[in-house]
Amino acid sequence: MTAKIKEFPGVGLRESDFTERKVLFTEWKPDARYAWDAGVAIGRYLAELKEGRIIGVRCHHCRRTVVPPRIFCEWCFRPMDEWVYLEDHGVVNTFSICYVQWDMERLEEPLIPAVIEIAGASKGVGILHLLGEVDPREVKIGMKVKAVWKPAAERIGAITDIRYFKPIN
Amino acid sequence: MGLRKVAVVGAGMTKFVRRAQETGKELAYEAAKMALDSCELTLDDVDGVALGTAPDAFDGVHMKGEYLSDGAGAWRKPFMRSYVGGGTGVFAPIQGWYHVASGLFDVCLVVCEEKMSSCQPHPQGAFLTIFDHTTERPLGPNLLWIFALEMNRYMQTYGLQKKDIALVSVKNKRNAADHPCALLGDPNITVEDVLKSEVLAWPVQRLDVSPVTDGAVALVLAAENVAKRITDKPVWIKGVGWSLDTAYWTNRDLYYPKYVEYAARMAYEMAGIREPRKEIHIVEPYDPFDYKELHHLEGLLLADKGEAPRLTAEGVTARTGNMPVCPSGGLLGVGNPIAAAGLMKVAEIFWQLRGEAGKRQVPGKPITGLAQAWGDLMQVGTVIILGIGG
Incomplete structure (x- = not known):
């Protein structure tokens, strides 16, 4: 009954209360390390990226081709039917021009993350990646972009084997 | 369906602050105790406790639910x-609700607590792990990306401008100036202030975003026979709905939250x-984020697709408008201690329907209200409809 209550509990602290140790606190830095298995579907995806190719999967029942690949169709809940090589170009579905990193440190040069609809996949199906070799002011939704690959010798089987996508005419 | 009627009979909350002196357990206690006191119940009257709070990594406390349990009134x-x-x-x-509706409990205490300030240097460090560890995290994402990408898609689909969306931030922060627990209420904020604020991840600017917050909220739910003994103003839970979309978020169009529509349809039907x-x-x-209010009004079928900005501009969603939206001040104004923020919205509907919202009270004696929350990887919609009478 907010109208009836005059004083609510909760004491707000200032940053200086911590920096000047006006309040007591404890700290802990976890050493949390993980090694994630890529799995069956993404394992193949990464292996193909190492070869300079983007691969997706097709479900005949739902008549759709998706990327990143998965071993099952989450719509009809049966195994995917086939692997399908896709193009290494596509269309910008949406993008951002990001001036901060995760800890809110400012970036000198903005990152341009984008969802890129990959040619050969079903309409609207894309992956998350970065755009490069483009003036941030020139980026548009609907812009055609192409993968810029690392040289074969530097590719390790990772999403970063594609450096970024750049505009094409 | 053979379900019992369930009422909200009490509510409590702490102030929402950037960094609380209290621990999460203490915040949970303050909110839970206030909720029980508000309907003159004690812990002995409570049959079970439902707690909502972020994953353990957020606080660095494994089995955080158990850590909070005593503060949430869950002893034995x-x-x-x-x-x-x-x-x-x-x-x-x-x-x-389903624990009371099913007949399992007569009284259930619901507590939501969040202490985001503990995670150093920024709680985004915990949020980050929402992205796929193999296909997305190597790209160096931060949580703002998903909002920026979604907001841009929404703006592009309907040809919206930033100024159309900034109106939401202005409305909510102004509304919050009347909330005694608000962190970011501002009676004088203007659209210009929002448009001039720092660009974080275009199109997201500083004042488009709700703040990192600590706080707790609690509700007391009771079965019909108990509720009518406790209060002459029970607020009934009329409908609930929730739905989850695919985690393959780059495979669907972000312009419209279909999963919110599914959740809403489930609740409306009930x-x-x-x-x-x-x-x-x-x-x-x-x-x-300001655009999320618009996005969700459309997903809730309360505005035609792409029309929520117009309703905002015309004042329909103002506290004195035909359909007041976020009269509390919302997450943008009151604050965003994640789980507690959603429950604050349900508490606001409870107070508004009982006519106890003080300076925030909407005119016209509303009898039915809806609260909705959203989350995960732009995936989940949760909806609850409350009403008085009937």
């Missing part, structure tokens, strides 16, 4: 902890609501 009681991302604050009362725009009088949609 059936205790459940749920988490569906930002959708938690509306899911926790849904969980409490509540017997056929014309939501006429029958829902007051709305608390989830607004961690």
Whole structure:
């Protein structure tokens, strides 16, 4: 009954209360390390990226081709039917021009993350990646972009084997 | 369905602050105790406790639900902890509802607590792990990306401008100036202020975003026979709904939250609501970012697709408008202690329908209200409809 209550509990602290140790606190830095298995579907995806190719999967029942690949169709809940090589170009579905990193440190040069609809996949199906070799002011939704690959010798089987996508005419 | 009627009979909350002196357990206690006191119940009257709070990594406390349990009033009681991302604050009362509706409990205490300030240097360090560890995290994402990408897609689809969306931030922060627990209420903020604020991840600017916050909120739910003994103003839970979309978020169009529509349709059907725009009088949609309020009004079928900005510009969603939206001040104004923020919205509907919202009270004696929350990887919609009478 907010109208009836005059004083609510909760004491707000200032940053200086911590920096000047006006309040007591404890700290802990976890050493949390993980090694994630890529799995069956993404394992193949990464292996193909190492070869300079983007691969997706097709479900005949739902008549759709998706990327990143998965071993099952989450719509009809049966195994995917086939692997399908896709193009290494596509269309910008949406993008951002990001001036901060995760800890809110400012970036000198903005990152341009984008969802890129990959040619050969079903309409609207894309992956998350970065755009490069483009003036941030020139980026548009609907812009055609192409993968810029690392040289074969530097590719390790990772999403970063594609450096970024750049505009094409 | 053979379900019992369930009422909200009490509510409590702490102030929402950037950094609370209290521990999470202490915040949970303050809110839970206030909720019980508000309906003159004690812990002995509570049959079970439903808790909503963020994953353990957020606080660096494994089995955080158990850590919080004493503060949430769960000593030697059936205790459940749920988490569906930002959708938690509306899911926790849904969980409490089904435990009472099923006949298992007569009284269920629902507590949502969040202490975001503990995670150093920024709670985004915990949020980050929402992205796929193999296909997305190597690209160096931060949480703002998903909002920026979604907001841009929404703006592009309907040809919207930043100034159309900034109106939401202005409305909510102004509304919050009348909330005694608000962190970011500002009676004088203007659209210009929002448009001039720092660009974080275009199109997201500083004042488009809700703040990192600590706080707790609690509700008391009771079965019909108990509720009528406790209060002459029970607020009934008329309908609930929730739905989860695919985690392959780059495979769907972000311009429209289909999963919110599914959750809303489930809740409307249960509540017997056929014309939501006429029958829902007051709305608390989830607004961690200003465009999200608009996105959600459309997903809730309370505005035509792409039309929510126009309703905002015309004042329909103002506190004194035909369909007040976020009269509390929302997450943008009151603050965003994740799970607690969602439950704050349900508490606001409770106070508004009882006519106890003080300076925030909407005119016209509303009888039906809706609260909604959203979260995970732009995936989950949780909806609850409250009403008086009937």
